[in-house]
Amino acid sequence: MLTLLSMFYYICLRRRSRSGTRGEALTSRRAVESGQRAVLPISVEVEQYAKEVLDFSSHYGSENSMSYTMWNLAGVPNVYPSSGDFTQTAVFRAYGTWWEQCASAPPPFRRTPKAFHSQDYIELGFEEPVYPTAVEVLETYYPGTIVQILACSHNPFSQNPPTDVRWEVLWSGEPTKVLTPQARQFSPTIKHIGFPTNLLRLEVNSSLLDYYTELDAVILRGLIQLILSHLTLPDLCRLAQSCKLLHQHCCDPLQYTQLSLQPYWGRLSDASLGHLQGRCTLLQRLNLSWTGNRGALTLTGFSSFMKACGLSLGCLELSCCHFLNEPCLEVISQTCPALQDLNLSSCDRLQPQAFAHISKLTRLRRLVLYRTKIEQTAILSILTFCIELKHLNLGSCVRIEDYDVVASMLAARCRSLCSLDLWRCRNLTDRGLAELVSGCRMLEELDLGWCPTLQSSTGCFQQLARCLPRLRKLFLTANRTVCDSDVEELAGSCPSLQHLDILGTRLVSAASLKKLLQSCPRLLLLDVSFCSQIDMRVVQELSSLFPKVAIKKSFTQ
């Protein structure tokens, strides 16, 4: 009888909690505090894998692939408890500090709070909103990357537009380096929060890791019904707290020349931008990466801010800013005539026609378009007018139809090009590459990873080496045609080489690698993962002969 009653209460209350608004929930909490007992006899703990990956800042794999892409983090684990470098896991684009060492990396922003270490993020939706009791991350390769876990009050699967979106930190920590690359289950002690959630965000920092980290699954444990006597005090000063850090900025008497709002991504709104406007008229560098999603920033707030501070702005970081649309880009092109540095990395919801406005920013020197939908016409237009470009990132820009034409245009117009990222540019051939290296002789960094249409037999890599004596970074990841002659040519022609990635070729021998290591004294990173002629014994031998070089050999067992 008691069981039946309990079940009855549970079913009724569960229905009520589903249809109740936040206001009702608060009211019931106040009712409890004032002494009235709410009858909640049952709390049910559920365990869920992620239902869907909603957003992320980067990944290693190809768009639309299920190999090494972020979408693998949803659902049940495929690899855990095994360890190793497997296709079925979620892998971010970078690791270590290699990318920070490159000329293409922007200098860090001053006044970034010490507690903010996040480099990448991923957002996961779960089926059922719960009050979280535990979050477990199954890491299957080089673990230790998670630095922050947050929960959101908004249900990403609801039809209603987001209102009053709150992000609460469940756990945060320092970047760590785990001693072995083996798989582990990471389950930090999380804070208890006052609202149910089915949207989690993991923020990661891989700077201490020796290789790409890989994640297999995330488990969210939580209570569907809460035993109210265990609840913490209600969060009445939420508003004041969220503004506390921003408040400090607002009251600072100095005018900002550099401002990074990325650490406050969860709390930045049109209103906060409005408060800051007065302090930013001399702004030279602005970081709004990760901000403004789910309605927090709008065209109105953004344009007002840009009109106030755009004149002197030289650098604008807008990575993962999903609030951006074509009018926003138009505003940028109109208000920031001096802009030299623009980052639109992973703005994958920005429509192709928006990119046309970038060609008006003729002073551009650094342009990052990683994982955007830019198309052929727009990029050619940009290259026609932005002839001062020194750093260009077109990684995973899948909508560009003919990379040979792009390469040709670069060679003709952007002669001072210093770094070029063409990661996963699926149709670049030796013709385009030949033109590129003939025209852009100042190139120091070139990422041609996962470009399957480049064939070593055409001599294109040897020509590349001969044409680019300043070369410091070269990625030929997963180009299965890289051979000994290519490595030997690099040894002979590129004495400044520092980073080289030749993952996955069967044609390179230990002998030519030795020549390379002898001829390139500045070499710091050499990735020979999945090179079938280079086994662990060779790696150990070379490492002992050349101790300054980090020789990477990934494994699957």
Add this chain to the structure above:
Amino acid sequence: MLSVLSYGRLVARAVIGGLSQTDSRDYSLVTASCGFGKDFCKGILKKGTCYGDDACFIARHRSADVLGVADGVGGWRDYGVDPSQFSGTLMKTCERLVKEGRFVPSNPVGVLTTSYYELLQNKVPLLGSSTACIVVLDRQSHQLHTANLGDSGFLVVRGGEVVHRSDEQQHYFNTPFQLSIAPPGAEGAVLSDSPRAPSDLCVCADSPDAADSSCFDVQLGDIILTATDGLFDNMPDYMILQELKKLKNSNYESIQKAARSIAEQAHVLAYDPNYMSPFAQFACDNGLNVRGGKPDDITVLLSIVAEYTD
């Protein structure tokens, strides 16, 4: 008077016939697998879904049951490449695609195309080639969609007779169509399978689009046999049908028993030097004086169309 009655009977039959065709139950495939690697040792060491250089998978999704077989082309061994790696990885990738719902039941060629693309996304430099045969049962529409590239294939048996079968795709004798990843410089290479024929390269590229596809209705009780050429080259239809007659119900155990019996028979016949196997017959028809079975990896997937039960 009589004509009215017979007319009435015709109408009644038509109506009843029409009613019984609308079967709103979901169908499913109850499938068992059995096989033998050509090299005994290999067959034992590998997991259950790999028999020698053959590989197979059985996967379920909300909307469909999917099976596949892939016959790794043996000629790669001469070049230092393990032929079972390609076929095994291809089948595992197809299985993963199905389980994650990244496919359309009416487009089995799409399963092959996407799997092949995913193989190229692997950091590991895979090499090798294989045939592939994919069979998809759309639970709701009761349609079987198939894609076949090469000389593996399927039979559909209804009432003791073969009502559908796949066609073999061959470039040359014993050189089937094949999905392949070749080493640089040998793009488009196609290798022949068995040691009986010389393993020379010829320039033919087999893209997944070259697969034959077909689509037809199935009925409850239909038997679907999907297998690699190790079976069809050693066992003619009448022997297979004889074995299938012994299948009395759609229990997994009965199907497993029948699959095992078929695979075992084919395995025995393969090593019989005097037996006029279908392979030997075909060779003779093409001017090669050959007799006996054809030792080969054998993979048999036997399915019965049954009602879907969760």
